[in-house]
Each structure stands twice: as C-alpha cells, then as structure tokens.
Amino acid sequence: MTSLLHTLQQRYPQALVWGFGDSPEMADELAALVIQGHKRASCGALVSYLKEPILPGSYNIILNGRDEPVCVIRTTVLRVVRYCDMTAELASLEGEGDRSLAWWQASHQAFFEREGTWAPDMELVFEEFTLVEVV
Template sequence: MNNKLPYLQAKYPGALSWSFGDSAEMANNLAALVIQQVKSASCGSLHAYLQETTPPTVGSFSIILDGSNQPVCVIRTIALRIIRFCDVTAELASKEGEGDLSLAYWRKEHQEFFTRADSYAEDMELVFEEFQLVEAISPADESH
C-alpha cells in the first residue's frame, strides 16, 4: 500500500496523525466505525490529554491511522468538553458508535480500557471529543 500520509499532511497542514484505542485491532475497528459514520466522538483521560505535545483543539484536523499506521480517514474536531466518567450520558456514549450504542456497553468497555492504562476511576475527568468525517481515504486510490 502506498503511504498517503505525506500527501494528507500537505493537504491538511498542522493535522495530527493518530489511531484510536490501544491495539491494532481496536484501531481498525474504531476507524471503520468513523468511515461508516457510526462513530462521531471519542474520549480520553484529561491527564493523557494534558501530556500531549499537540492536543486536538476545536477546528483542528486529524488524520486517523489504522492498525498498520496507514491513513484511512480525516476528521475535524467540532467540540471538546471535560466530563467525569460517571457523568457520561447515554447520548454521549452512543456518539462513540461502539457495541450496541448503550451507556452500559460504553461504561464496561471504557472501564476496561482505562484500567489497562492504569488510570480508571469512577470520577476521573475525561476529554470528550466530537468530530465530523471530512474525508475517507480509499486504499485502492494509488494516485497519491
């Protein structure tokens, strides 16, 4: 596969490049949900957000990578909010597009995720990011 990252970085100056989750499988699955326009939000711990050299901001573009570090789509951050884990609503959870879209599923999966990162607490602060899909990158398009 031709790496389109340099082309996309030129097309979206200043865009961040990253993948969802903590495994190649999770990166692939969650990126596919974005491309299918099922997933329009994500979250991470506030602590991790504050450690980032260049965290996303409202209006910024991100090049989403799959589990092989290949770009699969571009998103644009449209909202950021700080919310405690225990205060995430069913509406917010469903925007993450995962599982059966329920708050119960979201809580279970995110508790496991943050526990693996050794950062889970019921009252932990999260940065909840909402985004829109700007461009899906076709793997068959070798022109770039």
C-alpha cells in the first residue's frame, strides 16, 4: 500500500478503493474526466453493485491505471435504470465521448458485453457523485 493511499484511507476510513473501467487506459481516461469536472456520474450492472454496494454519502478513492490514487469522490445520488430507458440527460452526466445518448449506448453496450452482463433491458445502478479532492 502506498503512503498516499494509506493517508487517504485514514482520512476516509470507510471509502471504497477502485478504478473506472476495465483497462488501465480506461481507468486513466475516466479518472482524468472526473478531475477535469466533465464526469459527474457512472453506472454499472446492478448485479455487480450488489456484490459491493455503495450508498449515498459514500466516499470512493479513485485509482488511475497504475493503481495509484488520483482523487476522492462522494456518491450523492443512486438510481436504478434499465439500459433501454437511459436518457440523454443522464448519459451526458457521465461526461464521456461526445456526451450523446448514442455514444453512451454504443460504448456501454461494448463494456457490458466484455463484462458478460449486457442485455437491452438490464438494470443499471446510475451513480451521481461530486469531486471531493484531487491528490
């Protein structure tokens, strides 16, 4: 454990520690969008969230692609939404690509297919968050 991560875990003792996406490149890209203020939301398959639930008010220490802490976020809103019911407004909050619903649908379908959870009517946990600290 790095000393920075240890310090953050002392400051945020209940915080989950994780990186976005499913590759080091994606972790770097999405963490950078959070730090820049473009990414204020994320989503995942409900079945994945049930393994390690996040609650509103939870702190999360975000790692880059080298498993180094880069920022801390705090969950503000959680909602369950089906993939097929995603709105352009919510997709835009994720801050990725051109922020359109079409881009969101294509990129997230590909992600969930790699994860093995994709279905047109799959349930997602949509998480809105605030950036607490950049480290």
